[in-house]
Amino acid sequence: xxxxxxxxxxxxxxxxxxxxxxxxxxxxxxxxxxxxxxxxxxxxxxxxxxxxxxxxxxxxxxxxxxxxxxxxxxxxxxxxxxxxxxxxxxxxxxxxxxxxxxxxxxxxxxxxxxxxxxxxxxxxxxxxxxxxxxxxxxxxxxxxxxxxxxxxxxxxxxxxxxxxxxxxxxxxxxxxxxxxxxxxxxxxxxxxxxxxxxxxxxxxxxxxxxxxxxxxxxxxxxxxxxxxxxxxxxxxxxxxxxxxxxxxxxxxxxxxxxxxxxxxxxxxxxxxxxxxxxxxxxxxxxxxxxxxxxxxxxxxx
Numbered sequence: 001x002x003x004x005x006x007x008x009x010x011x012x013x014x015x016x017x018x019x020x021x022x023x024x025x026x027x028x029x030x031x032x033x034x035x036x037x038x039x040x041x042x043x044x045x046x047x048x049x050x051x052x053x054x055x056x057x058x059x060x061x062x063x064x065x066x067x068x069x070x071x072x073x074x075x076x077x078x079x080x081x082x083x084x085x086x087x088x089x090x091x092x093x094x095x096x097x098x099x100x101x102x103x104x105x106x107x108x109x110x111x112x113x114x115x116x117x118x119x120x121x122x123x124x125x126x127x128x129x130x131x132x133x134x135x136x137x138x139x140x141x142x143x144x145x146x147x148x149x150x151x152x153x154x155x156x157x158x159x160x161x162x163x164x165x166x167x168x169x170x171x172x173x174x175x176x177x178x179x180x181x182x183x184x185x186x187x188x189x190x191x192x193x194x195x196x197x198x199x200x201x202x203x204x205x206x207x208x209x210x211x212x213x214x215x216x217x218x219x220x221x222x223x224x225x226x227x228x229x230x231x232x233x234x235x236x237x238x239x240x241x242x243x244x245x246x247x248x249x250x251x252x253x254x255x256x257x258x259x260x261x262x263x264x265x266x267x268x269x270x271x272x273x274x275x276x277x278x279x280x281x282x283x284x285x286x287x288x289x290x291x292x293x294x295x296x297x298x299x300x301x
Contacts, residue, residue: 010037014044017085017103017178021110021209028067028189029245034267036110042239042267043109046247047102050116050237054099055120058091060232064114068241075113084087089123091230098123114241117232120185122265131177131188132233133195134223138216140171145266146259148206148220149173153253155195159292164281167262169240174233176250176277180286185229187293194296236281239267249273250280 010021024037030271034042043050064072078097079089086107087098099105099116108116120128133150135148142148152175156163165174179188193209199222200207208219234248235238249265265273 003241005291012106014015014103014106015101015138017083019083019103019106019110026280028064028114029243029267030067031243032245032268034245036112039114039239039267039282040106041107042271042300043105044102044272046237046239047105048234049103049274051105052279053235053237053284054116054118055065056089056100056122058089058094058123058230058232059095059099059119061097061108062115062117062152062241063112063273064241065112067112068114068243068245072114072241073123075111079111089264091119091123094219111240116235117237118235119230119232120227121229123186126184126229128179128183128188128227128229130229131179131183133175133177134168134226134233135173135175135262136223137171137219138213138218138223142171143172144206144220145173145262146256149175150253151206152195152222152255153256155198159195161287161289161292162284163249163287164202164255164284166236166250166281167246167247167248168234169238169262169263169265169268170242171262172260173256175247176236176281178281178284179287180288183289185227188227188287189224190296191289191292193280195290198223207301237270250262252280 010024013021026036028034028036028039061075062072065076076094078095078156086104087191088095088100137145165178166174196209207222208216209222210216236246240246244263245267247265247270
């Protein structure tokens with residue numbers, strides 16, 4: 001990424017759009033020497049993958065003006081002034097950024113948006129685009145997190161549902177299920193509850209579905225409720241504001257089996273990983289869930 005700059009400001013031209021970069025040498029991850037301009041270069045490499053999961057969604061970002069370890073705030077409404085190339089979309093009175101282009105991504109990166117959290121549904125639609133189960137540990141770090149992911153993955157496998165584990169980039173793991181179009185949030189929540197309840201019964205010393213963190217002890221929370229209309233979760237390939245500059249990374253189940261460390265997947269390592277392996281989510285076809293839903297309904301009666 002070529003940039004004309006002085007110490008406090010620079011400009012880059014991406015896809016014909018000029019973007020001003022303020023304080024390009026500001027350290028966003030001081031321990032790793034990642035400045036804002038390095039961060040933008042890494043975003044540029046992540047862009048083809050990150051945009052895939054943010055395009056046509058309502059986007060919430062988390063901004064860290066003085067680096068990952070300093071004060072932060074959630075940004076739902078599009079920041080002003082908004083450049084002409086930035087599209088927005090309104091949901092429930094909030095004017096969200098529509099992250100559909102590299103110039104928009106770099107504009108957000110310049111504002112020190114270090115995390116990207118899209119909605120589960122597309123702009124103007126009611127139905128979910130995919131299904132996720134969020135595995136949320138109480139401990140940080142949680143040495144059992146990959147064991148927990150593997151157990152849930154095996155439960156889905158027995159239900160003939162193929163899934164992709166992904167690190168959240170923070171402490172947790174999410175189980176990502178590409179789905180055929182047409183299922184509702186209510187239907188997916190029924191399956192989520194079924195899976196979560198089954199895992200809690202089988203492994204009561206590992207899992208809980210207790211919402212209140214203070215009442216979980218050291219148990220790992222299976223959050224099947226987060227997947228809902230208007231809610232968000234960390235996008236595949238989003239950076240996270242953590243000491244190691246981690247990135248939310250889709251995994252092979254073999255990596256889960258060997259208990260890989262989520263801190264392996266960072267802004268400094270993802271470029272080569274993606275070049276070698278591509279997008280692991282795209283390698284799993286959309287799943288049909290009719291049989292599972294029919295089974296759950298029949299089990300009730």
